[in-house]
Amino acid sequence: MGVSVDIDPSLVERRILDLARHGACFDTGVWRTVYSAEWVAATDQYAAWCADAGLEVRRDAVGNVWGRLAGTEPGGSIVSGSHIDSQKPGGRYDGALGSIGGLVAIEALFRRFGRPKRTLEALAFCEEEGSRFPSANFWGSRAVTRAVRQGDAETMRGYEDETMADAMRAVGLDPARIPEAGRDDIDVFVELHIEQGPVLEQAGKPVAVVDAITGMRHYHVTLTGEQNHAGAFPMDLRRDPMAGFAEIAGGVIDTAHRMGRPAVTTVGRVSADPNYPAIVPRTVRFTVDARHPDPAMRALLYARHEALMREVAARRGLDISWEILVDHAPCLSDPALVRTFEDAARRQDIPFLTMASGAGHDSQQMAEIARVVMLFVRSKDGRSHTPEEFSSLDDIVAGIRVLAAGLHDLAY
Amino acid sequence: MGVSVDIDPSLVERRILDLARHGACFDTGVWRTVYSAEWVAATDQYAAWCADAGLEVRRDAVGNVWGRLAGTEPGGSIVSGSHIDSQKPGGRYDGALGSIGGLVAIEALFRRFGRPKRTLEALAFCEEEGSRFPSANFWGSRAVTRAVRQGDAETMRGYEDETMADAMRAVGLDPARIPEAGRDDIDVFVELHIEQGPVLEQAGKPVAVVDAITGMRHYHVTLTGEQNHAGAFPMDLRRDPMAGFAEIAGGVIDTAHRMGRPAVTTVGRVSADPNYPAIVPRTVRFTVDARHPDPAMRALLYARHEALMREVAARRGLDISWEILVDHAPCLSDPALVRTFEDAARRQDIPFLTMASGAGHDSQQMAEIARVVMLFVRSKDGRSHTPEEFSSLDDIVAGIRVLAAGLHDLAY
Known part of the structure; x- marks a missing residue:
């Protein structure tokens, strides 16, 4: 127990740049939606790296790629990875970094310490961003936790109106076999990810151990009043949804x-709607995305938002309705795992914060079937979901060193 | 002097319904943008009615249709009409009613009183709504007042990116000849129009004499902050243009x-932009349409709006810029004409208000070259720019009777 792990920065850098070639755009951007040609090439690349590292490669029924290093003793797997799809466009780090990081860490442990007692697995989830299918909603991890319902793939539609089932078939996957992606033998899931916010940069730390993923909800709101002429209708008689x-x-x-x-x-x-300078609109549609990692504060935040929306609409004589299209409960990390990775950082003299994630991640799905924890790497200017997202190689290596040392504590 | 004029309600109703067939949509709607096929058919219809009434028909260089009843004595023309184009969609009355009303009134006067001393002209302006070319800005009346500058037609672009010049050529008009539409011989322009607001309905009157047209300005504002992830970026660090x-x-x-x-x-x-639920947008673009008929109050209103926009942007660390794409000074009606039409209503026992127009109209352009006044007809629920706009036949006939009696006072 208590090792320090060296990670080769040049290997990490090469892998990041090589994976980013699949879907490369706008100099430093990546456009790699699930089941696209770029996605196929990226998963092939990831599978090849896993095989080169001596791991048993398996692609499951939704196209998640697993690289397995069997342990010498029984017990659930210890898995580390993230998603391989991107925003349109995203950058080189969101998702990709965790997929690469899990593999690099396990590869380094295997080389230095040999076969572990507990099975280790590197993982690239097929889909997380919702960038091709807006309601895919963690497609890769939900298949693993058996949260995808029968028929979902046939009814789910992409931005181009294609079905998820057709998109799967186009890359040789059979939607009828989705249940085969389910796993019951995972003990721990650890996800390395860029922070996507400015908290670490502000605090001057390269790495964070994530003790919770925020709860989030998306309200899709429709506010309807009365369409009128912008000049001829007195202010005092308007029912203006823009106001x-x-x-x-x-x-x-x-x-x-x-x-x-x-x-x-x-x-x-x-x-x-309408959307003209000289018309008081009939309807304004908008979204409210609200998040808090604390269950009680989250409930209070939502209650205040809903009360405000109802009150404003009633007072202004407007009709209001909303749909909640995304609703994730907060997800607490396993406290023992949080301590394991805090220790792994501390003993390698890597400065860290312990903080909540304001973004949603596959880990919150995996928490249904495993103990989970996440690690964050500092993001430049807190940027993500853009070609400009950036994390320094030093920070990335620090994050993978924390990951590898913690995995060692759990598996060896 | 001082006649009362009867108007045939069934003729008025038939003309409204017949003109509304060109571009008919959504049961009671009209979709008739300038220089469209529907517009060509409507102007042909209007020209045919003018000819049937015994008027000399002329189409000018921008496609305005004039029906002239030459007077027996010299003096500038007394013109009545409005525009024949519509919103997308608009209703059957906005613009169309004034084009029909001017013609029906002159036709009735010609039948009953014969040739006038002063020349009377019925008029359908080609364009007023800006519904195809957002910067057309009273294209029809500005051609008549020579306010269209050379080259405008080549640079002005429509919502489909077509140029005004190409749109003109497509219906057989030569943009080089626009100056020929200019007139220097108009003494009076009278425009009948629906109110487009609820003031007459609230007051229980069918008709108004309009003593001023409001001053109006359109700000097209761009507010730019910093695009960020909706979950990972703390509220206190955001520069959110939506806020x-x-x-x-x-x-x-x-x-x-x-x-x-x-x-x-x-x-x-x-x-x-971007426009996604889970991204703090980089930029929000919007319009501010502000109007007041009193020059001093108008200046105060604009100054308050500009001060507010600058203050909010500065306090929130946002970049702000705006263009003013429409800017019309208030337009006062000719006081003698206001009295003429008030008298015409009073002696026919037609209840009326004298009020300002909150909407812009061709009359404010025509005021550059002629004395102007407007008449309003009550709008149901104050609606306009919608298929649901409606004025009753009784109110419309009342409006045309006021128009005809006033034109008689001026021309016979």
Whole structure:
């Protein structure tokens, strides 16, 4: 127990750049949606690396790629990885870094310490971003936890109106076999990921151990009033959904701000109908994304948002309705795992924070069937989901060293 | 002087329904943008009616249709009409009613009183709504007042990116000849129009004499902050243009409301970039339409809006810029003409209000070369720019009777 692990920076850098070639765009960007040609090439590359490292390679029924290093003793697997798909465009690090990191860590442990007692597995999930199928909703990890329901692949549609089932068939996967991706033998899932926010950069630390993933909900709201001429209709007689939207958007953003970190609320999407300068619109549609990792505070945040929306609509004589299309409970990391990885950082003199994740991750799905923990690597300017996302090689190597040392503690 | 004029309701109704067939949509709607096939058919119909009424028909260089009844004595023309194009979709009355009304009134006067002393002209302007070319900005009446500059038609672009010049050529008009549409011999322009607001309905009157057209301005605003992940970026570090937009939209609407009638401000158009639920947008673009008929109050309204926009952007660390794409000074009706048409209503026992127009109209362009006045007809629920706009036949006939009696006073 208690080893320090060296990681070869040049290997890590080469793998990041090689994987980023599949779907490369805008100099430093990646455009690699699930089941696209770029995605096929990237998973082939990942499988080849796993095989080169001496791991048993398996592609499951949804196209997740697993690299297995069998342990000498019984017990559930200890798995590390992340997703291999990207935003449109995303960068080189979101998802890819955790897939590479899990493999590099296990490869380093295998070379230096030989076969582990407990089985270790590196993993590249097929899909997490929802960038091709907006309702895929952690497709890769949900297949592993058996959360994909029969028929989902036939009804789920992409931005181009294709079905998930057709997209699977196009890359040689049979949607009828999705249940075969289910696993019951995983003990631990550890996901390395870029932070995607500015907290580590502000704190001056390269790495974080993540003790919770925030709970999040997406409200898709429709606010309807009365369409009128912008000049001829007195202000006092209007039922203007844009005025109601302004009050609601400002209000929910202010509510999260006043609640303080780590509460966050975002109004990211808005459309008016009609959408002309000289017409008071009939309808304004918008989204409210609200997140908090603490179950009680989360409930309070949502209740305040809903009360505000109802009150503004009622007071302004507007009709309001909403659908909740995404709703994830907070996911707490396993406390023992948090301590394991905190120790792994501390003994290697790697400065770290312990913090919650404000973004959703595959780990919260995996928590249904395994103990989970995450590691974050500092993001430059807190950027992600853009070609400009960047983490330094030093920080990345620090993160993989924490990952590898913690995996050693668990598996050897 | 001082006649009362009868108008045949069935003729008026038939003409409204017949003209509405060109571009008919959504049961009671009209979709008739300038220089479209529907527009060509409507102008052909209008020209045929003018000819049937014994008027000399002329189509000018931009496609305005004139029906002339030459007077027996010299003097500038007395013209009545409105525009023949529509919103997308609009209704059967906005613009069409004034084109028909001018013709029906002159036709009735010709039949009953014979040739006038002063020349009377019925008119259908080609374009007023900006529904195909957002910067056309009273294309028809500006051609008549020589306010269209050389080259405008080549640079002006429509929503489909076509140029105005190409659109003109497609219906057989030569953009080089636009100056020939200019007129220097118009003494009076009278425009009958639906109110497009609820003021007459609230007051229980069928007709208004309009003593001013409001001043209006369109700001096209771009508010730019920093694009971030909706979960991972703390509220206190965001530079969120949606939060700034919410504050500005709510603020400008409230400013006009507090200033009181007839101040109006509308935020009718908004778009976010990117426009995804889980991304804090980089940029929000929106319009502010602000109007007041009093020159001093108008200046105050604009100054308050601009101060608010600058203050919100500066306080939130956002970049703001705007273009003013529409800017019309208030337009006062000729006081003698206001009295003429008030008298015409009074002596026919037609209840009326004298009020300002909150909407812009061709009359404000025509005021550059002629004395102008407008008449309003009550709108059901104050609706316009929608298939549901409606004015009753009784109210319409009342409006045309006021128009015809006033034209008689001026021309016979």
